[in-house]
Amino acid sequence: MKMTEPIDRSGVALRGSLRLNEPMAKHVSWRAGGVAGRAYVPADRADLAAFLTTLPRGEPVCFVGLGSNLLVRDGGFHGTVVLMHSPHGAMRVEGGLIYAEASVACPKVARLAATRGFEGAEFLSGVPGTVGGALAMNAGCYGSETWDVVAKVLTISRAGALSDRTAGDFEAGYRRVTLRGSKLGEDEWFFAAWFRFRPGDEKRARARIKELLAKRIAEQPLELPNAGSVFRNPPGDHAARLIEACGLKGHEIGGARISEKHANFIVNPKGKARASDIEALIEHARDTVKERFGIELVPEVRIIGEAG
Numbered sequence: 364m365k366m367t368e369p370i371d372r373s374g375v376a377l378r379g380s381l382r383l384n385e386p387m388a389k390h391v392s393w394r395a396g397g398v399a400g401r402a403y404v405p406a407d408r409a410d411l412a413a414f415l416t417t418l419p420r421g422e423p424v425c426f427v428g429l430g431s432n433l434l435v436r437d438g439g440f441h442g443t444v445v446l447m448h449s450p451h452g453a454m455r456v457e458g459g460l461i462y463a464e465a466s467v468a469c470p471k472v473a474r475l476a477a478t479r480g481f482e483g484a485e486f487l488s489g490v491p492g493t494v495g496g497a498l499a500m501n502a503g504c505y506g507s508e509t510w511d512v513v514a515k516v517l518t519i520s521r522a523g524a525l526s527d528r529t530a531g532d533f534e535a536g537y538r539r540v541t542l543r544g545s546k547l548g549e550d551e552w553f554f555a556a557w558f559r560f561r562p563g564d565e566k567r568a569r570a571r572i573k574e575l576l577a578k579r580i581a582e583q584p585l586e587l588p589n590a591g592s593v594f595r596n597p598p599g600d601h602a603a604r605l606i607e608a609c610g611l612k613g614h615e616i617g618g619a620r621i622s623e624k625h626a627n628f629i630v631n632p633k634g635k636a637r638a639s640d641i642e643a644l645i646e647h648a649r650d651t652v653k654e655r656f657g658i659e660l661v662p663e664v665r666i667i668g669e670a671g
Contacts, residue, residue, distance in 0.1 A: 377414055378406040387439075390446060391430030392491065393631050394588040395618075396638040397439035397668055399425075404446045408554065411445070412523035418443060424521070425667055426552045428493030429468065431591055432500060432664050437638045437671025445552075448493055453555075460514050460557040465495025469502070472558065473572055482563025483512060485571040489579050491591055498553045500663070501535045505575055510535035517555040518542075525554065538595050538663050584622040587630040593645060594627055594660040602652075602660055603627035609651045616644045639671060 385402035388394050405411035418424065423442030427433060452466035456479050463472050469490040476484035486507040490497050497509040498516060513530045520526070534541045542551065579585065594602035606612070606626035614621045617640030622628040629644055649660045 377417070378410045379414060380404040384439075385444065387427075387430070387435040387444070390427055390444075391433050391435060391590070392588060393430075393434060393590050393629075393636070393638075393641060394634050395631055395636045395641060396435035397437045397671060399435070399440045399444040400442060402444040402446055408519075408525075411554075412519060412525070414445075415519065415521050416523045418521060423667075426465075426495060426499075428466065428496040429491065431492040432496060432502075434590065434638055434641055434664055434666045436642070436666065436668035438669030439671075440668040447495055452494075457557065460559055462555060462557050463494045464555045465493060465498070465553045467494045468492070469494060469497050476558075476560050477565055477568035477572060480562060480565050481560035482568045482571075483507075483560040484558065485568055485575060488572045489575050494556055495553045498556055499540060500538050500665075501540050502538075505578075508535070508537075510540065512558045512560060514557045514559040516553055516557070518551050519554045520552075521550045526551070582625060584624045584628050584630050587622070587632050588634060589622070589628045589630045590664050592627045592663055593629050593648070595663050597658050597660065600658070601627070605652045605656055605658060605660070606648050609648075609655050611648055611651060614644070614647070616640050616647065619644045621648065637671070638668075642666060 382402040384398045386398050387396045403414055405414060424445065425440060426445045426447055428448045447466045449466035452464040454463045454467050454471060454475055461472060461476055469487040469492055472494065473484045473488035486505045489504040490502045492502060501508050501510050503509060510530065515527060515529050518526045518528055532543060534543060596602050603626040606621065611621050612626050613623045618631060618633055618636030619640040620630050620632055621644065622630050629641055645662060652658055652660050
């Protein structure tokens with residue numbers, strides 16, 4: 364169900380789109396999973412701020428960009444999802460930095476940086492998510508991570524308040540980011556970021572982007588629904604190597620399969636996998652690697668919602 368008329372709650376007129384019982388398989392790259400009780404597509408920053416103030420205290424909220432690092436269990440998410448991906452998200456050069464809203468896809472930032480004569484953004488062409496998602500998990504590839512290049516960010520709170528924060532306000536590690544002294548992701552979310560890249564050569568940056576994309580296509584099962592790397596790499600090793608060494612490439616549970624091309628990817632080859640199939644395969648890979656090597660693999664993907 365989609366409500367296209369302005370919604371008025373607690374005297375706040377909203378201009379975005381509210382969808383009830385929204386199938387989240389449409390919004391996650393695995394193309395699997397349950398529904399969200401409510402899903403909101405904000406019209407703009409002011410509308411998002413207004414919407415957040417209408418939420419009941421304590422209601423679970425999940426911001427979703429391209430859904431490339433998310434699994435919603437088959438029983439659904441009993442809360443509100445804010446759908447942030449937008450092809451019209453703002454992006455520009457500002458004071459020697461590149462400003463991009465959370466709704467912008469990361470590869471767009473890489474391309475803009477290259478055309479404006481910056482280098483150091485090329486790795487973002489290999490991040491299959493939005494700026495907001497990359498900030499939230501410190502996404503990275505090819506030796507670089509998002510927070511290596513963040514100068515400052517703009518966050519928005521459940522109260523609809525906007526805050527400028529510097530990179531120093533956060534503690535960023537391997538696939539994790541925390542706001543010092545607060546619960547980022549529970550009552551405050553990323554809305555935009557300013558990135559600092561080094562001056563460089565456009566032709567060289569474009570060539571590097573082309574090289575990284577070719578490498579990604581050659582090594583990853585991009586032709587099938589997937590959520591990128593499922594597990595973090597353990598110190599001094601690679602999750603893919605460990606999973607492959609256990610003979611799990613091609614292993615299937617229900618409609619989900621460990622990719623034959625890259626063992627740290629789980630694919631939904633026929634589009635018929637349930638979220639429970641994917642989660643069971645994640646647990647099977649973890650248990651097998653733990654039993655064989657004594658190493659506990661830690662998932663990168665976020666799993667939310669109730670079991671079906």
